[in-house]
Amino acid sequence: MPDRHGLSLPGRRPKDVLAARASGRLPPAQGVYDTKALTEDNELTLALKHLHYRIVAPSRATMTAEVMETWRALAKQRLRWKRGALENLIDYGLTRYTAEGWARQVVAFLGASVSAAYVGSVIWFLAAGSGMRIAPFWIAFTGFYAIERAITVKSRGWRVSVASMLVLPEWCYDLFLQGVHVRALADTALRRDRSW
Numbered sequence: 001m002p003d004r005h006g007l008s009l010p011g012r013r014p015k016d017v018l019a020a021r022a023s024g025r026l027p028p029a030q031g032v033y034d035t036k037a038l039t040e041d042n043e044l045t046l047a048l049k050h051l052h053y054r055i056v057a058p059s060r061a062t063m064t065a066e067v068m069e070t071w072r073a074l075a076k077q078r079l080r081w082k083r084g085a086l087e088n089l090i091d092y093g094l095t096r097y098t099a100e101g102w103a104r105q106v107v108a109f110l111g112a113s114v115s116a117a118y119v120g121s122v123i124w125f126l127a128a129g130s131g132m133r134i135a136p137f138w139i140a141f142t143g144f145y146a147i148e149r150a151i152t153v154k155s156r157g158w159r160v161s162v163a164s165m166l167v168l169p170e171w172c173y174d175l176f177l178q179g180v181h182v183r184a185l186a187d188t189a190l191r192r193d194r195s196w
Contacts, residue, residue: 013048013053014032016051017032017051018032020050020051025051026050026051027043027091027092032044034047038081038084038087038194039080039081039084039087042084043088046088050092071176074176078177078180078181079180079183079184079187080195082180082181083194085105086105086188087188089101089102089105090188109185111174111178112179114141115174115175115178118138118141119175121138142167145171146164146165149164149165149167149170150164150165
């Protein structure tokens with residue numbers, strides 16, 4: 001049974017998913033794919049895992065995503081991904097198959113909180129007129145961040161690794177993505193309209 005992406009679910013899997021949706025073992029949807037979900041592929045993966053299917057890919061399989069050419073397009077793409085993943089997790093609750101996703105949500109929220117505290121403290125010191133003073137904690141935090149960035153991209157070569165240690169450009173990009181994550185949390189909590 002090919003889907004709109006040209007993928008197929010051989011054997012009984014589509015019937016199993018439909019039966020589990022109808023019986024309430026899985027969140028409801030109007031078919032195998034939940035077309036209301038922003039991340040229907042993630043939702044179907046969770047459905048299959050909850051039916052105890054093992055998700056495998058060929059060892060040479062790779063994943064690519066289109067590069068967004070504007071900040072607005074990037075924000076729209078990431079907002080859909082983040083909100084969709086969060087809504088999928090809410091639909092399935094906390095299970096052995098969603099625990100990793102929930103942990104990632106918590107880590108992302110903590111990261112955004114730390115960044116907000118850092119930016120807030122800088123603004124507060126500047127606004128208070130007390131000037132900037134060097135705080136060992138934030139120096140250590142910045143050093144840790146620079147090293148983590150370098151390790152993350154080390155497979156791309158030493159030049160990219162060194163460039164990533166220039167904390168400011170990478171940090172601005174991360175702040176942008178963290179802002180999108182906070183927006184996804186707010187949109188989900190406030191049940192704002194979703195769009196592709």
